[in-house]
Amino acid sequence: MPPPSIHLVVVKVQDLYENLLGGATVTLTHADGGTLSDTTASTGDVGQVTFNLSDLDEWATGDSITLVASKTGEGTKTQTGTISSGGGQTETIQLAETSDFDFERTDPDTRYGLSFNMLVHYDGEKVTRSRPLPVIGADQLGDYQVSDGDDASDPQYYGFTDRDGKWYIQKINVADGTYRFIRGDSDYVTNWENRATLTFDYYFNIF
Known part of the structure; x- marks a missing residue:
């Protein structure tokens, strides 16, 4: 029919x-x-x-x-x-x-289909160019810019912030030659004002 x-x-x-x-x-x-x-x-x-x-x-x-x-x-x-x-x-x-890859050997007339699983974020959403995997490079503090400094006495303090409001403060004890840090995700101004009362620690413990 x-x-x-x-x-x-x-x-x-x-x-x-x-x-x-x-x-x-x-x-x-x-x-x-x-x-x-x-x-x-x-x-x-x-x-x-x-x-x-x-x-x-x-x-x-x-x-x-x-x-x-x-x-x-x-x-x-x-x-x-x-x-x-x-x-x-x-x-x-x-x-x-x-979703579609062509892998060609030395013979240009022969193609082999490759199958890949899509990577996902912790929330189950797929990785795309507009939402890439978070990658921390060798300089993970590169996005921070200096915002404040206090070098009038010992110890000295320097405050850094990024565009999202995250921050860290570096404390330098000149007499001892030590460098300590503290960081946070918000409320930088209050923490900077209270910097002398904050608890600082080694870089590897903070970051």
Whole structure:
């Protein structure tokens, strides 16, 4: 029995957080090589395209189709499926920045698919370029800028803050040649005013 003349394949493209993505390129390839391509809408039915298989030369229920979705900055994803019975079907593709890798050996005609697990933060959210893993470099105090200084007597004090309000105070005992520290996440001004009463410790105990 020949297939119906109309069979709609709705393809929805999502980002890592299941938000629909407008402006993604989607290609549908039939097992016999026929190809349809379109770009997901940015308005109206945002993040989806609709293919009519009647635009292919030949197709049948149960045939294999391959869907490829891609968008700059979001990634590329390939998935396969079959043409279902009835007048249409809906497929969902979720893009990830590391969702599709091509690893090529010396033979340029041979490709090997690599599968990677997405890294996540402590709260379960996936790592992306806009939300990278926190990395502390060799100079973890590089984001701090000097805010106050008190070198009128011994010991001397210097206060440092960063753009988020975090702070640390360095205490220098000139006579003993010692350097001690204390730090906090907020209320720098109060702590600076009370610096002489604070408890300072070695760098490795504070940081």
